[in-house]
Amino acid sequence: MRAVEYSRPGDPGVLTLVDRPDPEPGPGEVLVRVRRSGVNPTDWKSRRSGPADDQGRIDPPQVPGQDGAGEIVAVGEGVNPTRVGHRVWIWEAAWQRKDGTAQELCRVPVAQAVGLPEDVSFDAGAALGIPFLTAHRCLTVTEGGPDELGPGALAGRTVLVSGGAGAVGNAAIQLARWSDATVISTVSSPAKAQLAVAAGADHVINYRDQDAAAEIRKLAPRGVDTVVEVAAAVNADLDVAVIAPHATVAVYADDGTPLTVPVRPLMTPNARWQFVLVYTAPAAAKARAVSAVSVALAEGAIRVGEAAGLPLHHFPLDQAAAAHQAVEDGIVGKVLIDLD
Template sequence: MKAITYTSNGGPDVLTLTERPVPEPGPGEVRARVHVSGVNPTDWKSRRNTAPASAQVPNQDGSGVIDAVGSGVPETRIGERVWIWEAAYGRADGTAQEYVALPAGQAVALPDHASFDLGASLGIPALTAHRALTVADGGPERLAPGALDGCTVLVAGGAGAVGNAAIQLARWAGATVVSTVSGPAKGDLARAAGAHHVVDYRAQDAAAEIRRIAPDGVDIVVEVAPAANAALDRAVAAPDAVIAFYADDDASATVPVRPSMALNLRWQGVLVYTVPPAAKAHAVAAVTAAVADDALHAGPDAGLPFHRFPLAETARAHQAVEDSVIGKVLIDVAAPTG
């Protein structure tokens, strides 16, 4: 089978198209024929910064069809359409290959109405968004319709993949969603995702506008840039609010200590890979339920444009994500997708 591997860390040029044996699923595992592989920022950061112990296949997320199962897994799963999450975390086999064997719980049923493109767009972004939306004191452990009724959620960077998922999941759960963006084009994407209100922080007084929309403050902030937005988040936070940040850089944020104490604010870090197992299980179940409810979408009509590459051009796909392209980068591994 064809696979992309790298044996040393570095730029996209370390990625090589190779031939490898088709893997056999071990006990408790399934094997999926990969249709689409999704690329996330952590995929290129791992490739660039961490030298693998052996040949590494990149990419955590994907979608496909189960074609074999290991012992302990029902044979009825053969032929099941699935979305795949964290395939390469702590393992040498990500989704940038024609077949992947992985623990059965990391290949989750994908309804017939959901495309393989959507399946490959879930994983890291949607699980991160779910965690950010469920860390408030007294909040739900698992999102569901009505779980966030009466809550106002601020999504910073609503045009990004995590922001897009957070907007959709928060709306599905009943929240009023406000999103900040850096310009009109990104505003259109946030609205397409379903944000009730969009604030262009370059053209408006963001704090004043958010306070106009939510006079009592926002209950949950899904924050991509805490170093830049700490003061804004404090200014618009309701008492007992949580600022859940998943920053994708190494910048240091200055937390306003006394105002945070006065409002009993929680500043909560979110790294999807190290989320507690029970919280991860809740996230997988909720994302699956949202997909089944037709409440999660991807593509330009949902505010998440696709950028497609063939498997042989995985290096270009990684470069696109490293260059911060707006939208979701997908790799077509098997054709056709559906």
């Protein structure tokens, strides 16, 4: 089978297209014929950072790709054989494992291959994983809020999504609207504003042209209950200015800039700053997220593509380096690697 791997950390040039023996699923695993592999920022960050041995090597080589979609073609011991042939979406394939989704056949634990409805594309399935599980975690860490999303779960609450044109921002908007929140999103351009509106945001504010804090307070005089934050260091003052009592700022990204927050203004509302990395989130929280995303998908509440605010960018497997470079360069939308 064809696969992309890297045997040392570095820029996208370390990615190599190779032929590998077809893998066999182990106990509790399924083997998926991957049709689409999703590329996330953590993929290129992991590729650049290793881990490597004293000689700078990664042995065995790492196949990148946490997310994907395809069909189960074989099952390991202890897995119901009727799952063969099922369409699935994959999450966290490469977390603490060497088998990511950037290969034609991928082994994953059975719980990480989730049923994909027949009317949902492989494009959509490969776009779920890390972005939607991250968004679910961000939206369910607020005091007094729900543990799991669904219709009515966020009714009466206001959510601020920073960077609504990004993959996690798009996922947060879609899941929050499905759960009946009022959604405000901040963006940096008219084009990104259109994407946030397409995703379902009720209100969109271009922070380059408007006083974001003043506009948010007009829309939510009591303040916002949850902030889904992509740029905590830059937006800390804004977040403090617009939070409601007992609000949470859920931070899911890091650009390396130190974060400074004023203590007293956060004490008064009993505010919470919650840092989110889906890979190390509690197992129960991830299980609830997978369940909620599956329900939303079945109900038609999750969409992808330009009309859903998430442009798709396709690359063949032999151009995986270009796919990684596009994500590293901050392309707007979702990057997918095609394997069929």
